[in-house]
Amino acid sequence: xxVLFNNIGKSTNxxxxxxxxxxxxxxxxxxxxxxxxxxxxxxxxPDSKLFLTHSATGGLEIIAELIKIxxxxxxxxxxxxxxxxxxxxxxxxxxxxxxxxEKERLNIDLNxxxxxxxxxxxxxxxxxxxxxxxxLNKIKALCKKHHLYLIEDAAMAYGNxxxxxxxxxxxxxxxxxxxxxxxxxAVQGGLLIINNPDFIRRAGYLYHxxxxxxxxxxxxxxxxxxxxxxxxxxxxxxxxxxxxDQLLRSEEIxxxxxxxxxxxxxxxxxxxxxGKIQLMSDDLIETNYHEFYILLKNQVERDQxxxxxxxxxxxxxxxxxxxxxxxxxxxxxxxxxxxTIAISESLLRLxxxxxxxxxxxxxxxxxxxxxxxxx
Numbered sequence: 001x002x003v004l005f006n007n008i009g010k011s012t013n014x015x016x017x018x019x020x021x022x023x024x025x026x027x028x029x030x031x032x033x034x035x036x037x038x039x040x041x042x043x044x045x046p047d048s049k050l051f052l053t054h055s056a057t058g059g060l061e062i063i064a065e066l067i068k069i070x071x072x073x074x075x076x077x078x079x080x081x082x083x084x085x086x087x088x089x090x091x092x093x094x095x096x097x098x099x100x101x102e103k104e105r106l107n108i109d110l111n112x113x114x115x116x117x118x119x120x121x122x123x124x125x126x127x128x129x130x131x132x133x134x135x136l137n138k139i140k141a142l143c144k145k146h147h148l149y150l151i152e153d154a155a156m157a158y159g160n161x162x163x164x165x166x167x168x169x170x171x172x173x174x175x176x177x178x179x180x181x182x183x184x185x186a187v188q189g190g191l192l193i194i195n196n197p198d199f200i201r202r203a204g205y206l207y208h209x210x211x212x213x214x215x216x217x218x219x220x221x222x223x224x225x226x227x228x229x230x231x232x233x234x235x236x237x238x239x240x241x242x243x244x245d246q247l248l249r250s251e252e253i254x255x256x257x258x259x260x261x262x263x264x265x266x267x268x269x270x271x272x273x274x275g276k277i278q279l280m281s282d283d284l285i286e287t288n289y290h291e292f293y294i295l296l297k298n299q300v301e302r303d304q305x306x307x308x309x310x311x312x313x314x315x316x317x318x319x320x321x322x323x324x325x326x327x328x329x330x331x332x333x334x335x336x337x338x339x340t341i342a343i344s345e346s347l348l349r350l351x352x353x354x355x356x357x358x359x360x361x362x363x364x365x366x367x368x369x370x371x372x373x374x375x
Contacts (some may be wrong), residue, residue: 059192186243225250299345
């Protein structure tokens with residue numbers, strides 16, 4: 001059996017959507033599917049201003065400009081995250097202040113943040129690893145106390161909530177990824193979420209290549225002109241056509257992925273009870289959509305298992321090289337982040353996508369059991 005780590009997923013109406021786009025140029029010009037996506041997303045994020053972007057990276061770059069990041073500013077974030085979390089701010093001269101993660105959810109350790117806040121600190125980035133929420137009430141209280149911006153990197157968190165609200169809609173700003181690796185995909189794309197009303201108008205300028213396009217469209221200004229800096233951050237209509245179909249099927253897609261997650265958890269539980277592996281806790285499984293990971297004893301065992309599974313036709317992946325431990329990250333000084341290092345060396349992600357069924361999960365688990373029986 002050949003089991004891919006990820007798969008694009010079948011898009012039921014994609015070809016029909018593409019044919020519609022090409023039937024009339026006005027569908028492109030008026031951003032037909034982008035508007036449909038925003039209308040659908042607004043049901044989940046009713047109180048936020050939304051911008052479909054070419055990537056979550058682009059959304060973070062807009063945020064960095066909105067809060068006027070300058071050289072020497074400090075932005076607190078976990079080291080266990082994708083490089084975009086740091087790059088959006090580093091490219092403007094900011095210094096990333098890397099924080100260790102806690103072992104339960106693999107999110108930033110909230111107990112370590114306050115001691116790292118200085119007069120140069122401008123924002124805290126809360127990365128919701130695997131879609132599992134940080135304690136946003138605690139982070140919001142810290143941000144309020146120290147007059148900081150709260151940015152939610154909810155790249156992995158479409159469908160995940162905190163106190164009933166979609167992640168990304170609680171801080172001043174948020175981003176969600178619709179990359180091909182995510183549970184809901186545009187193949188490539190993202191969502192910028194503006195929750196602080198003070199930034200809505202300028203976000204529109206930056207998003208529309210520095211022009212007042214939205215003001216012109218709503219009739220509040222007589223001319224469409226260059227008014228600010230900006231770039232081409234919009235999602236293209238072909239990606240929006242894919243995304244719209246996925247959004248309409250989102251409940252079905254999330255439910256299927258959650259079933260896979262629960263199957264993995266059920267079938268692998270005996271190995272955890274034997275002390276062979278560590279699983280995410282039972283309460284996280286209830287809303288686990290993005291990925292399913294296991295933790296091994298160390299990097300050697302993790303890599304051995306990954307190699308063994310590949311020989312059996314099963315693709316698996318580790319996740320991040322911690323940013324503070326990378327070639328570029330070392331420019332910002334050495335850090336002692338023991339949990340981050342331990343997790344990065346022992347975490348293995350198993351296949352999880354809509355083309356998988358229970359038979360695939362059983363096959364993968366059987367091979368994992370075989371690996372430990374050979375020890």
